[in-house]
Amino acid sequence: MPFPVLRTPFVVLSEIISVLEPREIVTASFCSIKMERLLRSHYQQRKPLEWKLFMLDYDSYGCVEIAKSKMNIRTAVMMTRHIAELGVAHRSDKLRFSPECSILYTKDRVFGTKLIVDYVTDLFDLDVYGLVIDRTCTWAIDWINTRQEKMLGGMGLSANLKHNWYADATVDYVLRKVCATKCLSIRDNVSDHFRFDGKLGPAEHLVIQPYGHWVTINNLMNYDFNNILITGSSLSVSDFNSFLRHWRAGGSPRLAFLEVYFENDLTIFDNFDEDLEIVETNEVRRYRVVADEDREFEIQGGYSIQRTDGVKATINCDIRMFTMVVWHADRN
Template sequence: MPFPILRTPFVVLSEIFCLLEPNETVTTSFCSKNIKRLLRNHYRQRKPLMWETHMREHENDRMVAIAKYRSDIRRVVLSAVHISKLNEATNKVVEINGYKTEFSSRYLNLYFEDQVSGSKWIVDYVTDLFNVDVRGLAIDRYSIWAFDWINTRQEKSLNRIGLLKPTNDDSNADELVDYVLKNARCSDLLAISEYVPDNYRFNGKLEPLKEVCFSPNGHWVTCDNLMNFDAMNIYIGYSRLTVSDLNPFLRHWRAGGSKRLEYLEVHFENGTVFNNFFDEDLEIVRTNEVGRYPTSYGVIMVIRSGYCVQRTDGIKALVKCDQQKFYMIVQHERATNWREELP
């Protein structure tokens, strides 16, 4: 016997809707206009909603995902696919609101003639359904329109921006990288893995944020860039910096610059000469103190048998360097766990 869901009191429906996963919610909303209306009303009464919407535009991946607040685990809820990929002979396709739709076990695929319009449609649909803004954006060089579109469609800034490198194209993208760096407005993460030419230089400043990650193509980052990255965590991959280049940054930090910095990690592209010394005016000394920092990629970074440098306001940092990597952990109470090394 069919369940009379539309006759069920809204308070009961809300309890049922709370049991649905985000992908299940989106799929359910396509059942009828009345069901969609009930779901929209449900999410407009649930504040604050601890979910975030993420948009991905990378090559053939054009989709919207939902994640719990500040979580790295995202569930795709809706995907925009070009109509040329549709095979009605093998796919279970239905038409909803004029769009051909394929129901899968995980999420819905919607087919469009114009994938840009399709991507915009699925973003508008999901954000309207859940009454949320887009908080994460991952794009490639061919999807810069999404970067501008998101920034103009909503007042809230993004939490995360990722510029991804193409899988089969190693051409230069210096203008694109420069555009993203100068116009990025995000609070949590700016990550760029796009190819960058050897002669590229960034002369601007980044807006304050929690983390920057330029890997694996971080060869363009200079010491001046490090000084102008107002971030708590900085990760640079395949850097062409040397220990001599990092001494000015340490001098800058010691004088009170980069006050929000908690963790710095630099990977040297070709190795660097390191003879266990820094500039004398930095007053860096060896120490038995041990520093620990929970990195964003799930590893507890530990520095022991390293060096200690002190800022003019008394804040200390542990530094360790070898031919391949440079690490720096700042002794902020909420960020680190230091102790004296036992004999």
Template sequence: MPFPILRTPFVVLSEIISILEPNETVTASFCSKNFKCLLKNHFRQKVHLTWEAYMVDVENVGKVTMAEPGIEERVAVLLAVHVSKLNETTHKIVEIYGYKTSFSSGHLILYFEDQVSGSKWIVNYVTDLFNIAVRGLAIGRSSTWAVDWINERQEKPLCRFGLLTPTNNDSKADESVDNVLKNVRASDYIAIDEYVSDNYRFNGKLGPVKILILWRNGHWVTCDNLMNFDAMDIHIGDSRLTISDLNPFLRHWRAGGSPRLHYLEVCSENGRVFEEIFDDDLEIVRTNEEGRYRISCVKTMVIRNCYRIRRMDGIGALVKCYRQRFYMIVQHEKASN
């Protein structure tokens, strides 16, 4: 005999809902319109929901995942898949809200004729159910539309953003990266892991953001770009910058530019070695000091036998060239010395 859950006192129901995982909550919301309304009312009465929503849209698959703040592992709660991926091997197909639906690996999959509409639908469904905003976005090259859509649908900026490595290489790469760099807003983390042509150039500002990572193909980054990156941590891979290019940046920083910078790491392209040849006017001196910067909760960067440079206001930084890498650690805590 079915359990009459909707007749259960709200206090008891609230406790039951509180122990559900996000994917279980989303699945339960599809059972009936009345139960969906019950869930929505529950989350609108809660003072604070610790779970955060993330949107993933890559190559004909849209996904909403959720996680606790500070936890990297995310739970998939709802998927939007192009109907072309629906075949005779897909089992237990049912129709919900007019869409073909299946259940796999603890979450629902909805099939759409139009992938963009499907991705938007599942994001709107989950965020409305939990009464939350999208905090993270990870997309592929064909999904850069999502950046503008997120900016338009919510006032609160993203916390994390990632442009993922594509499975193919075509002429749309430059356009995709340019669109993202000019329009993305994220407070904590921006990572670009995309290919661009040798001729690609970016003219604009990026940030403010805490961490900026260009995993690969950072060959397009110029000294002017570096000056216009408003970030606390900057990591650039496959760079073509030389010390001659970085000297103007150090001059810019010394005069008060990039005031939020804490850490800069530049990895050269094709194993090219950085040479420690700094301009005399920078007044860089050798030091036996040790520089430490905590990159993550599990990794701390340590540099020794480096150089010291001071900003006009007295704030110091340690810089070091080690084979194919250039490091800069700004010591903001010593500003009062």
């Protein structure tokens, strides 16, 4: 005999809803108009403050994912694909349900992506927290900025394997347009001639990999982030001496962690400029990179440098990488 769920008192229903996974909630919302209204009402009264909603639009599909905790483990709750992927001829959009998530098949992926993002954000009463796109989907940046007042927490530009030309114009556009409070990740390739003359930040994390050859020393000194990771770098030993001189004089004051991996092996850092007053150290210290998931590392020995205001940093470096940890009193 069917159980009359919608006749259950709202207090009981709210407890039932609270144990459902986001994917299950989205699927249940399609059962009926009354069920959809019930779920919307629940989340308008009990907004899931720890949940984060991510919009993905790359590699020929759009998707909405939700992370329920600080661990940032995301679960797909709704997806859109081109209707041709159904394998049969259809003239109208189709919604299909699978164990993974609900899938909307449509002739226009941009339209479909906007539709599922609007549906899920309205259902859970959440703004878009994170955006991940490739070079074919930069439309999403302006769309997000016009549909919500809250600034993005994270933004990621991924490489598109189907389009292997250099993404100079796209990367420049993203760097100039995006505003994110937590993390900016650039993973697309650019030509050897690409340069960016703007500033980035303030935010917490910057990741440029694996194509970081375009980052100049002026870029590095103009980036305002707590944690920076760059791989494929073409910076030189002279560049790092200039950066350390900049930092020692009070530049990049919020920097807590910098790690750079080189495109080509460099001469070992064993002869810093004398005015930097760098000394060798045997200290073994631990430090945390504070992100959605805090990670703790250990740095052994290396070199010690002190800023004019007394703040110290430890440097570890070899022919392949350069690491700098700043020992802020309030972060360690």
